[in-house]
Amino acid sequence: MSVSISGPMTFALCIYSATFMRYALAVTPANYLLFGCHVVNEGAQLTQGYRYLQWTQWGGKEKAALEAAGQAPAAPAEEKK
Helix, strand or coil: CCCCCCHHHHHHHHHHHHHHHHHHHHCCCCCHHHHHHHHHHHHHHHHHHHHHHHHHCCCHHHHHHHHHCCCCCCCCCCCCC
């Protein structure tokens, strides 16, 4: 499985949507439709950013490789009290 989510582009789009949410309300009259579009886009980009970090930083790639090899990922050891 190849990574098709671009981390830098996702970050840029998050900043873009957050910035233009502010400007959609700053103009007179306030543009609530544009504001709503940027709210939805911000949510989508944050979700994509989470998926990107899950895959690249938090073990998603390694877990997928283990599952493809037919091995179960190692469960964390329970602490004895």
